[in-house]
Amino acid sequence: MQKFDVVVVGGSVSGSAVALRCASAGLSVAVVEEHPLPGKYGRCTAIVSKKGLNSIGGEYSSSALNKIRGADIDAAGARLSIRTGKVQAIVLDRFKFDQACARRAGNAGARFLFNTRFESFVADGSGFVATCKKTKNKATQKIRCKVLVGADGANSSVAAAACFPAFRERDYAFCYEAEYGCANVQKADAVQVFLDSEKLPGFFGWAVPCSSSVVRVGLGTTSRHRLLYSKAAFFSRPEIRALLWPAAKVRREFYAMIPLRPRKRTQIGNVLLVGDAAGQAKASTGGGIVFASRCAKIAADEAVAFVRRGKPIRYEQRWRKAYCGKLGLHRRIRSVLDALGNRGLSFLLLAGKFLGLGAVLERFGDMDEILSV
Ligand SMILES: Cc1cc2nc3c(=O)[nH]c(=O)nc-3n(C[C@H](O)[C@H](O)[C@H](O)COP(=O)(O)OP(=O)(O)OC[C@H]3O[C@@H](n4cnc5c(N)ncnc54)[C@H](O)[C@@H]3O)c2cc1C
Known part of the structure; x- marks a missing residue:
């Protein structure tokens, strides 16, 4: 069985942001993505404020x-x-933008497992064992991790598997x-x-x-x-x-x-939800790229502090304190x-x-x- 410090489900904008920051801090990270390539395949208008893009860092000119x-x-x-x-x-080419985000995470050391669908997980000792299926031959793959991050969009399978409160x-x-x-x-x-x-x-x-x-x-x-x-x-x-x-x-x-509204809970123990899985988009415009990326950084920092120093994860309090007022x-x-x-x-x-x-x-x-x- 493969072992990682952090398993991120979803290789789009928020998943890549978590993976980049965790991998840059030296953690072993796997990104489980059900598609053969990262991201949303352009299913997004992808207009993002220039200030917001600058605030989340990274180079975007190749996808502008x-x-x-x-x-x-x-x-x-x-x-x-x-x-x-x-x-x-x-206005971005979302396909190129997502690929650039994933490339940066990959270059920092995150391992992308494409054509792999997260199905469920069980708690095991101090961590989790995630069960994934290869989309091509349906082979089962089990992955052990200490922190599990659901960055798998509005229909999050991680949220369903961990029984997070559903969106209405x-x-x-x-x-x-x-x-x-x-x-x-x-x-x-x-x-x-x-x-x-x-x-x-x-x-x-x-x-x-x-x-x-x-x-x-x-x-x-x-x-x-x-x-x-x-x-x-x-x-x-x-x-x-x-x-x-x-x-x-x-x-x-x-x-x-x-x-258009955050879930009532976005953290249960060491299972965290970020981006659309957590409901971190702006209700006024539906824009989610900037806030998802910002919250992803908080999730990653908390995961790093947990893995490195055993500090309890306080993602829920931190992201709500930083951004709930703005999203509200x-x-x-x-x-x-x-x-x-x-x-x-x-x-x-x-x-x-x-x-x-x-x-x-x-x-x-x-x-x-x-x-x-
Ligand atoms: C019509 C529309 C227009 C939008 N326009 C804008 C805009 O102009 N500006 C803006 O900022 N935002 C916009 N958004 C919102 C933006 O697209 C999202 O907020 C953003 O994509 C959220 O990113 P994410 O990484 O959280 O999730 P997603 O981008 O949804 O990515 C989820 C990833 O998880 C993967 N995945 C899902 N389930 C599994 C599984 N079980 N196993 C493995 N992988 C899985 C998917 O393949 C995908 O790669 C728009 C959204 C829509 C629907």
């Missing part, structure tokens, strides 16, 4: 597709345009996104955001340009059974039809879920937007326009910290 300087926010016909001279966000259905945004080529992108440096509490209850729609001819168009709602209706209504909007007219072609499309602010913004209704939303945008909200956001707005003064 586009620079975003502003946004057009639309609510029931009212529109607020925010333009800044500065680059606010980067209303805690998810159910999303659809398609990337189009040959699109009629008018402003390649601005995203379009569509708020519509009747057709997109609980979330919103978006159009994020990757270049002057490629755009990611998506929508989400917290009402699972309305997703197809919301999708049809959203794609019949004149702005979206104009964007895709006359020759846009779907390059890839997917349905996925984003947990994003949830409050989401609740206010949900409560306003379409008339309230359009009034908010009109009032915002009149009061110069665009200028305030230009000056102090931050996609992750809300206001950075």
